[in-house]
Amino acid sequence: MPELPEVESIKLTLAEKILGEKIVGIEIYWPPAAESALDGDFSELVVDSVIVDIGRRGKYLLIDLDKGLTMIIHFRMTGRLIYYSQKQPPDKHTHIVFYLENGEMHYSDIRKFGRVQLVPTKDIHKVASLSKLGPEPLDESFAFDKLGKQLSFKKKCIKASLLDQTVIAGLGNIYADEALFRAGILPERVTGSLKASEVILLYNSICEILNEGIEARGTSFRDYRDADGNKGSFQDRLMVYGRGGQECKICGQALERKKVAGRTTVFCTQCQK
DNA sequence: AGTGGCTCCTGAGCGC
DNA sequence: TGCGCTCAGGAGCCAC
Numbered sequence: 001m002p003e004l005p006e007v008e009s010i011k012l013t014l015a016e017k018i019l020g021e022k023i024v025g026i027e028i029y030w031p032p033a034a035e036s037a038l039d040g041d042f043s044e045l046v047v048d049s050v051i052v053d054i055g056r057r058g059k060y061l062l063i064d065l066d067k068g069l070t071m072i073i074h075f076r077m078t079g080r081l082i083y084y085s086q087k088q089p090p091d092k093h094t095h096i097v098f099y100l101e102n103g104e105m106h107y108s109d110i111r112k113f114g115r116v117q118l119v120p121t122k123d124i125h126k127v128a129s130l131s132k133l134g135p136e137p138l139d140e141s142f143a144f145d146k147l148g149k150q151l152s153f154k155k156k157c158i159k160a161s162l163l164d165q166t167v168i169a170g171l172g173n174i175y176a177d178e179a180l181f182r183a184g185i186l187p188e189r190v191t192g193s194l195k196a197s198e199v200i201l202l203y204n205s206i207c208e209i210l211n212e213g214i215e216a217r218g219t220s221f222r223d224y225r226d227a228d229g230n231k232g233s234f235q236d237r238l239m240v241y242g243r244g245g246q247e248c249k250i251c252g253q254a255l256e257r258k259k260v261a262g263r264t265t266v267f268c269t270q271c272q273k
Numbered sequence: 274a275g276t277g278g279c280t281c282c283t284g285a286g287c288g289c
Numbered sequence: 290t291g292c293g294c295t296c297a298g299g300a301g302c303c304a305c
Binding site: 001059074075076077078111113114128129163165172173222262263264 | 296297298299300301
């Protein structure tokens with residue numbers, strides 16, 4: 001499931017291929033995937049536009065077109081955006097094909113949770129899902145005291161807080177579990193009960209885990225691929241996610257697996273307090 | 274402000 | 290082989 005490091009990897013692999021390219025045609029195979037906030041047809045608005053920039057905010061990929069339009073893409077669970085330099089037939093899960101001057105870009109999504117949303121670039125801050133996002137964890141302006149401020153007084157458990165995109169943007173189930181393990185904090189701890197020293201540990205763990213995730217070009221636990229269609233490698237370095245019942249790589253005790261905040265959560269009761 | 278449940282959707286894995 | 294079941298989950302929404 002694309003979280004921050006995966007979306008960043010898609011952005012980086014895509015940028016070298018599509019920046020400056022003109023979209024010369026489009027084929028939409030599953031219309032609900034293509035949402036337009038404007039009057040007019042998604043296809044007509046997008047075709048003949050030049051891709052001028054590509055960015056990321058949290059788990060959202062932002063593709064800026066000339067003519068003042070931006071495509072906001074959220075991959076949810078199984079979304080992919082893959083660039084092909086040569087003609088490529090769509091597969092059964094391909095929902096949108098963007099034909100470029102050189103090559104084509106396929107948006108596909110097995111579970112159909114993801115969306116490509118077209119909005120005027122100037123209105124991007126008005127899009128509810130983006131405007132509510134919390135701080136960007138890899139931004140230089142993000143500091144441990146900023147995280148502490150977001151977490152203080154919260155009564156829900158820390159796992160729920162980390163998954164809450166208004167608290168901090170970009171963490172999903174994998175990196176939230178990994179960050180908590182590295183920080184030695186149990187996922188069910190009440191958020192506001194964290195000591196200042198624990199907030200600093202958590203802050204450092206989040207930054208480290210996300211940077212390592214990007215260096216490994218993401219986690220391909222199941223479906224994730226970058227824009228070249230390649231897997232990431234961070235799944236080889238996971239300490240807890242997907243390892244319930246197995247031995248903790250640090251202390252050897254069997255890892256606990258239980259639902260926390262409605263999500264499957266894996267942790268070590270020995271290493272995390 | 275918090276939780277829990279439901280919805281969207283498909284494929285994998287399991288028991289029989 | 291295949292049927293029916295459960296599970297995986299990001300986020301929006303709703304009831305309480």
